[in-house]
Amino acid sequence: MSPSAKRRSATDQVSDLIASRLSIYLRCLSALDSTGVPKISSSALAHQFHLNAAQIRKDLAYFGEFGVRGVGYSVPELRRHLRGILGLDRQINVAIVGAGNLGLALADYPGFRQEGFNIVALFDTLAGKVGERSRGGVPIHDVKELRRVVTRNKISIGVIAVPASAAQLVANTIVSSGIRAILNFSPGSLSVPAGVKLKNADLTVSLESLSFFLARGNEG
Amino acid sequence: MSPSAKRRSATDQVSDLIASRLSIYLRCLSALDSTGVPKISSSALAHQFHLNAAQIRKDLAYFGEFGVRGVGYSVPELRRHLRGILGLDRQINVAIVGAGNLGLALADYPGFRQEGFNIVALFDTLAGKVGERSRGGVPIHDVKELRRVVTRNKISIGVIAVPASAAQLVANTIVSSGIRAILNFSPGSLSVPAGVKLKNADLTVSLESLSFFLARGNEG
Numbered sequence: 001m002s003p004s005a006k007r008r009s010a011t012d013q014v015s016d017l018i019a020s021r022l023s024i025y026l027r028c029l030s031a032l033d034s035t036g037v038p039k040i041s042s043s044a045l046a047h048q049f050h051l052n053a054a055q056i057r058k059d060l061a062y063f064g065e066f067g068v069r070g071v072g073y074s075v076p077e078l079r080r081h082l083r084g085i086l087g088l089d090r091q092i093n094v095a096i097v098g099a100g101n102l103g104l105a106l107a108d109y110p111g112f113r114q115e116g117f118n119i120v121a122l123f124d125t126l127a128g129k130v131g132e133r134s135r136g137g138v139p140i141h142d143v144k145e146l147r148r149v150v151t152r153n154k155i156s157i158g159v160i161a162v163p164a165s166a167a168q169l170v171a172n173t174i175v176s177s178g179i180r181a182i183l184n185f186s187p188g189s190l191s192v193p194a195g196v197k198l199k200n201a202d203l204t205v206s207l208e209s210l211s212f213f214l215a216r217g218n219e220g
Numbered sequence: 221m222s223p224s225a226k227r228r229s230a231t232d233q234v235s236d237l238i239a240s241r242l243s244i245y246l247r248c249l250s251a252l253d254s255t256g257v258p259k260i261s262s263s264a265l266a267h268q269f270h271l272n273a274a275q276i277r278k279d280l281a282y283f284g285e286f287g288v289r290g291v292g293y294s295v296p297e298l299r300r301h302l303r304g305i306l307g308l309d310r311q312i313n314v315a316i317v318g319a320g321n322l323g324l325a326l327a328d329y330p331g332f333r334q335e336g337f338n339i340v341a342l343f344d345t346l347a348g349k350v351g352e353r354s355r356g357g358v359p360i361h362d363v364k365e366l367r368r369v370v371t372r373n374k375i376s377i378g379v380i381a382v383p384a385s386a387a388q389l390v391a392n393t394i395v396s397s398g399i400r401a402i403l404n405f406s407p408g409s410l411s412v413p414a415g416v417k418l419k420n421a422d423l424t425v426s427l428e429s430l431s432f433f434l435a436r437g438n439e440g
Contacts, residue, residue, distance in 0.1 A: 009303065015432065015433065016429055018432075019432040020251060020425055020429060022432070023424070023425045023428045023429070024425075025289060026428075031409075032387075054339070056342070066276050067304075069376075070240050074380050075321040075409060078251075082434075085432070085435070086428050086431055086432050086435065087431040087432055087434055087435025087436075088428065088431055089298060089335045092427075092434075093432055094427070096316070100325065100327055101321045101324040101325035101328070101355075102321070102322075102324070102325035102329075103342035104321040105320065105322035105325050106423070108321070109322075109407075109423060110383075110407055111386065111407035111422070111423060112423070112427065114407065114424075115424050115427070115428065117424070119429050128373070135321075136436075156434055157427065157431070157434075160269045163330075164330065180437070181430040181431075181433055181434050182430075183426050183427060183430060184412075185330035187329075187330055187334065189251075192278065196434040197430060197434075199426050199429055199430055201423065201426045202239040202243075202247075202331070203326070203331060203332070203421065204243070204334075204335050204337070205240055205243045205244075205312070205332045205334060206419050206421045207237055207312075207332065207377065208242075208246075208308065209239040209240060209243070209304050209419055210377050210402075210403060210417060211306055211307040211308055211312055211337075211377070211401075212235065212239040212242070212282060212305070212306050212307055213235065213239070213401055213417040214307055214312075214376055214377070214400065214401050215304075215307025216235070217308065217400070217430075
């Protein structure tokens with residue numbers, strides 16, 4: 001691996017960790033905002049949601065000066081800033097390739113729309129699926145139309161929801177359509193060119209954390 | 221919140237982080253094992269998979285002495301140990317409540333079976349679904365049968381794949397069936413009694429990490 005490629009992936013990892021923490025802070029602030037809490041200190045935020053206060057201050061300081069010492073953060077203001085940092089202050093159009101059970105479930109997943117992600121298109125190859133819609137109304141296009149639909153709808157994120165055997169081919173097709181950010185739900189690893197961000201949504205990790213809990217619990 | 225409840229959730233968080241890292245190490249070792257690599261040092265493991273060598277040594281040391289200084293870890297042996305620590309050395313039976321698109325997709329998700337999770341039952345309330353099977357052959361039972369099926373099949377993990385409005389009721393039903401570990405795919409927060417482990421699979425966090433990448437990239 002070249003030094004620049006290595007540096008790039010180390011930076012990628014750091015970015016992923018920061019982004020995950022910012023997502024968590026955003027969820028906490030949204031919960032506070034919905035109950036009308038106007039201000040909160042980093043230590044109260046940490047205490048209430050079982051986070052690390054020093055880490056919160058460090059993560060937020062990295063993106064500018066938000067809080068006032070001794071007063072804390074304005075909840076709605078920090079929430080707005082975090083949405084901006086996470087790029088959620090504009091509409092993000094998303095395409096899902098694979099209109100099987102997983103693709104259809106993701107297309108209508110209510111959490112995505114709540115956070116500003118707009119699932120605009122599904123893609124498949126099966127004649128029986130193309131031309132239909134998900135229950136929530138997302139149209140299913142032929143995967144041959146990917147490039148055209150991506151350009152027309154300004155789609156910036158592609159989701160892979162096809163069997164593992166087809167996943168690399170789909171990843172290549174998504175990349176060639178001009179999309180630079182991919183979320184992969186297929187098990188196994190994919191390769192994408194430099195400059196394209198690939199995120200694996202490994203559903204098994206969550207189950208393993210429960211299995212770990214059960215294994216520890218049975219010892220005690 | 222009582223001091224003991226606070227202590228419990230701090231411990232929970234630490235466990236979650238360790239479990240996630242062990243899952244990642246296991247994936248790396250499985251990849252090495254499948255290509256026939258017999259031994260690896262913590263620093264080579266860290267370098268190859270962009271991990272932190274000191275963290276690897278610390279995490280593994282917590283569960284006993286595995287490596288030999290200057291020689292490294294035996295790949296198949298450490299893999300076996302990690303599977304044991306994660307509780308993957310025995311069959312884990314899983315039930316999924318909700319036989320909509322998401323539940324059906326999860327029931328047939330190939331990654332689960334590969335790691336030793338055995339999806340033995342789906343549950344729903346709709347007459348048109350009960351009595352049917354997923355494409356992969358998982359039977360769909362009436363949710364009224366949950367307790368009986370859980371006991372008969374020694375099910376230890378319950379997965380919630382129902383709309384948010386039904387999620388808390390389903391969580392209560394799962395808990396009363398005797399299951400102590402729950403993976404929740406429904407957006408929003410649920411409460412479970414002490415002694416039950418609830419893990420939220422928040423699919424939106426992965427999309428937000430991509431959005432963050434795109435927002436940063438557009439600045440550069």
